[in-house]
Amino acid sequence: xxxxxxxxxxxxxxxxxxxxxxxxxxxxxxxxxxxxxxxxxxxxxxxxxx
Amino acid sequence: xxxxxxxxxxxxxxxxxxxxxxxxxxxxxxxxxxxxxxxxxxxxxxxxxxxxxxxxxxxxxxxxxxxxxxxxxxxxxxxxxxxxxxxxxxxxxxxxxxxxxxxxxxxxxxxxxxxxxxxxxxxxxxxxxxxxxxxxxxxxxxxxxxxxxxxxxxxxxxxxxxxxxxxxxxxxxxxxxxxxxxxxxxxxxxxxxxxxxxxxxxxxxxxxxxxxxxxxxxxxxxxxxxxxxxxxxxxxxxxxxxxxxxxxxxxxxxxxxxxxxxxxxxxxxxxxxxxxxxxxxxxxxxxxxxxxxxxxxxxxxxxxxxxxxxxxxxxxxxxxxxxxxxxxxxxxxxxxxxxxxx
Numbered sequence: 001x002x003x004x005x006x007x008x009x010x011x012x013x014x015x016x017x018x019x020x021x022x023x024x025x026x027x028x029x030x031x032x033x034x035x036x037x038x039x040x041x042x043x044x045x046x047x048x049x050x
Numbered sequence: 051x052x053x054x055x056x057x058x059x060x061x062x063x064x065x066x067x068x069x070x071x072x073x074x075x076x077x078x079x080x081x082x083x084x085x086x087x088x089x090x091x092x093x094x095x096x097x098x099x100x101x102x103x104x105x106x107x108x109x110x111x112x113x114x115x116x117x118x119x120x121x122x123x124x125x126x127x128x129x130x131x132x133x134x135x136x137x138x139x140x141x142x143x144x145x146x147x148x149x150x151x152x153x154x155x156x157x158x159x160x161x162x163x164x165x166x167x168x169x170x171x172x173x174x175x176x177x178x179x180x181x182x183x184x185x186x187x188x189x190x191x192x193x194x195x196x197x198x199x200x201x202x203x204x205x206x207x208x209x210x211x212x213x214x215x216x217x218x219x220x221x222x223x224x225x226x227x228x229x230x231x232x233x234x235x236x237x238x239x240x241x242x243x244x245x246x247x248x249x250x251x252x253x254x255x256x257x258x259x260x261x262x263x264x265x266x267x268x269x270x271x272x273x274x275x276x277x278x279x280x281x282x283x284x285x286x287x288x289x290x291x292x293x294x295x296x297x298x299x300x301x302x303x304x305x306x307x308x309x310x311x312x313x314x315x316x317x318x319x320x321x322x323x324x325x326x327x328x329x330x331x332x333x334x335x336x337x338x339x340x341x342x343x344x345x346x347x348x349x350x351x352x353x354x355x356x357x358x359x360x361x362x363x364x365x366x367x368x369x370x371x372x373x374x375x376x377x378x379x380x381x382x383x384x385x386x387x388x389x390x391x392x
Binding site: 010012015018019020021022023025027028029030031 | 105240241346347348349350351352353363364365389390391392
């Protein structure tokens with residue numbers, strides 16, 4: 001599960017299992033896993049501070 | 051006086067096992083990072099049980115994969131056996147059950163090597179160089195074991211096999227691999243150049259004929275190889291892993307500790323930040339934590355300990371700029387991990 005995070009100057013998403021901040025960098029393997037998760041039809045939770 | 055030229059694949063010395071390989075090799079002979087298993091930043095020698103279907107990083111630069119959860123664990127110097135001569139550490143795998151591997155299942159440990167460190171091999175071209183993989187291995191089991199070399203897309207695979215004839219004895223293994231002249235290999239980028247995998251149990255669908263390249267995807271072991279996870283309590287220990295240019299294994303390239311640590315920190319490191327808010331009013335305070343080594347890519351950040359709140363940040367490959375808005379005289383400090391693994 002992931003949650004959007006909008007308090008970073010550069011966009012990122014939080015992996016809820018360990019609180020990891022994953023940058024939107026296509027070379028980052030965690031971001032690659034996030035994109036795969038989204039492609040499978042999943043939707044991240046909304047950001048808390050929008 | 052004119053001087054001649056000596057052409058040799060291996061230049062030996064009077065010290066047994068000490069020689070220089072063929073890959074223009076006095077530096078970066080070994081494409082494996084942390085081949086002597088000395089760096090373990092994440093776990094500091096603690097055991098890790100491998101979960102299902104999630105790449106899990108153990109000793110630095112080594113990743114494990116398991117189709118089913120809790121079938122094996124990995125720990126630096128597991129079992130506390132005497133390492134082979136010349137080494138103080140090893141990566142130890144222990145089977146946690148007697149599991150029959152399904153046809154499409156895979157249990158393995160290995161390393162993904164960055165493209166910048168493999169591009170000179172010329173794989174995927176007619177000029178592909180031959181490499182040799184060597185390592186020291188110790189197991190409670192005997193027989194034929196397997197592993198594989200793969201490209202980043204895992205659709206070019208070279209299964210290999212090797213024999214462990216005597217249980218609970220360090221055995222030196224050498225596997226020579228003719229470079230792949232086909233397929234897509236990513237070249238000089240920060241992506242995955244080569245996967246090197248050691249199988250701990252691989253199903254028939256993911257096994258292939260040893261000693262030949264195949265275009266079948268996800269082949270991670272040789273057909274008929276021993277399954278470590280098939281025996282409860284079975285052990286598989288490995289160290290001295292080296293992948294080098296040439297058709298024969300040369301002496302292990304020892305790397306001083308600080309260099310090995312820095313090599314690992316391109317992919318993972320623990321770091322710290324601190325800032326002081328010496329005013330009563332809530333004000334934005336900013337600090338920058340520079341990574342000790344520039345990361346392979348923008349890293350994933352996990353805050354591990356700290357006081358106050360790092361409310362916003364900006365993440366680069368070189369540094370992490372952190373902002374906090376404290377409501378009075380206080381400090382904001384803490385530690386975090388940054389991961390840019392392959």
